Amino acid sequence: MQTIEFSCPIIDRESINDQTVVLTLEAPVIAQTAYPGQFVNLASNQFLRRPIGIMNADSKKGSIQLGIRVSGEGTRFLAGQKKGDIVSLLGPLGRGFHLEGARRVITVGGGTGVFPLYFVQKVCQTRGLEGIAVCGYKSRKDSLLTDQYEALTCQTLFASETDDDMDFSGHAVAALADLLLKLKPVPETMILTCGPETMMASVAALAKKHGISCQVSLEERMACGIGVCLVCACKIKQGDEQESEYQRCCTEGPVFNAEVVEWQI
Numbered sequence: 001m002q003t004i005e006f007s008c009p010i011i012d013r014e015s016i017n018d019q020t021v022v023l024t025l026e027a028p029v030i031a032q033t034a035y036p037g038q039f040v041n042l043a044s045n046q047f048l049r050r051p052i053g054i055m056n057a058d059s060k061k062g063s064i065q066l067g068i069r070v071s072g073e074g075t076r077f078l079a080g081q082k083k084g085d086i087v088s089l090l091g092p093l094g095r096g097f098h099l100e101g102a103r104r105v106i107t108v109g110g111g112t113g114v115f116p117l118y119f120v121q122k123v124c125q126t127r128g129l130e131g132i133a134v135c136g137y138k139s140r141k142d143s144l145l146t147d148q149y150e151a152l153t154c155q156t157l158f159a160s161e162t163d164d165d166m167d168f169s170g171h172a173v174a175a176l177a178d179l180l181l182k183l184k185p186v187p188e189t190m191i192l193t194c195g196p197e198t199m200m201a202s203v204a205a206l207a208k209k210h211g212i213s214c215q216v217s218l219e220e221r222m223a224c225g226i227g228v229c230l231v232c233a234c235k236i237k238q239g240d241e242q243e244s245e246y247q248r249c250c251t252e253g254p255v256f257n258a259e260v261v262e263w264q265i
C-alpha cells in the first residue's frame with residue numbers, strides 16, 4: 001500500500017499519568033487498514049518524525065489511538081498536543097503481528113509495549129481467539145491501560161516489580177514463566193511481545209523452552225520510517241543461523257519471528 005501523509009485532528013486526549021497520554025486521532029484511511037504491530041511516524045517539533053505504535057483502530061468511527069510516554073523533546077511535544085490540534089503523520093507503516101493459525105494468543109508487554117499489544121488483544125476478541133495479556137509494570141503507580149485490558153474478553157495478568165497488590169509480584173517474564181507452568185497447553189499458541197529488549201529476549205527464550213512460537217516487536221531508533229534512510233538497521237539471522245544480515249526495522253519489521261533476531265544486549 002502506498003504510504004501517504006495525513007493531517008489528523010486530535011479528537012480526544014486522555015492523560016494517563018504525568019508522563020503518559022492516549023491521543024485519539026481522526027484518521028479514517030489508517031483506521032480501515034491498520035493491523036496490530038504497525039506504527040505511524042509523527043511530525044513533532046524535532047527535525048525527524050517520531051514512531052509510535054498503533055494502540056487501537058476503530059474503522060467504524062474512522063479513528064486511531066496512540067499511547068505516548070514522554071521520553072524526550074519529541075514525545076513531550078506530542079503528548080502536549082490538545083484536542084483540536086492537527087498532527088501530521090505517515091502510516092500505517094511496517095509489518096505487524098501475524099495471528100493466522102493461532103487459537104491462543106499470549107501477549108507480554110513491558111512499559112509502553114502494552115499499548116500496541118492492546119490492539120492485538122482487541123483483534124483476538126473480534127476473531128474469537130483465546131487471549132491472555134501479561135502486562136508488566138515497575139509499580140502500580142506506573143501501570144497503564146489496566147481498565148481497558150480488563151474490559152476485553154482476554155484473561156489479564158498484571159505484574160508489578162515493586163508492589164505486591166497486583167496479580168503477580170515480580171517481572172513480566174517471571175509472570176509468564178509462572179503462567180506457562182499452570183496453563184493447559186494448546187498446540188496453536190503464540191506469544192507476542194513488545195517492550196524493553198532484555199524483556200523480549202527473555203520472553204523469546206522462555207517461549208523456545210516451551211516450544212511456543214514467538215514474535216517480537218523491535219524498537220530501533222528511526223528516521224524516515226519508510227525504508228529509505230537505513231537508520232533503523234537491525235541484525236537478522238539467516239537460514240542456518242550462522243550468517244546474519246541487516247534488515248530495516250521500519251519496513252521488514254518492526255515485528256520479527258523471535259528465532260531470527262540477533263539480540264544486541
Ligand SMILES: Cc1cc2nc3c(=O)[nH]c(=O)nc-3n(C[C@H](O)[C@H](O)[C@H](O)COP(=O)(O)OP(=O)(O)OC[C@H]3O[C@@H](n4cnc5c(N)ncnc54)[C@H](O)[C@@H]3O)c2cc1C
Nearest residue numbers: 050051052053067068069071072073074075112219220221
Ligand atoms: C516501532 C516503534 C513503536 C513505538 N511505539 C511507541 C509507543 O506506542 N509509545 C511510546 O511512548 N513510544 C513508542 N516508541 C518509542 C518512541 O518512538 C521514542 O520514545 C521516541 O522516538 C523518542 O523521541 P523523543 O524526541 O521524545 O526523545 P529522544 O530525545 O529522541 O530520545 C529520548 C530517549 O528515548 C530513547 N529512544 C529514542 N528513540 C527510541 C526508540 N525508537 N525506541 C526506544 N527508545 C528510543 C533515546 O535513546 C533516549 O534515551 C516506539 C518506537 C518504535 C520504533
Ligand code: FES
Nearest residue numbers: 223225229230250
Ligand atoms: S527509519 Fe529509515 S529506513 Fe527505517
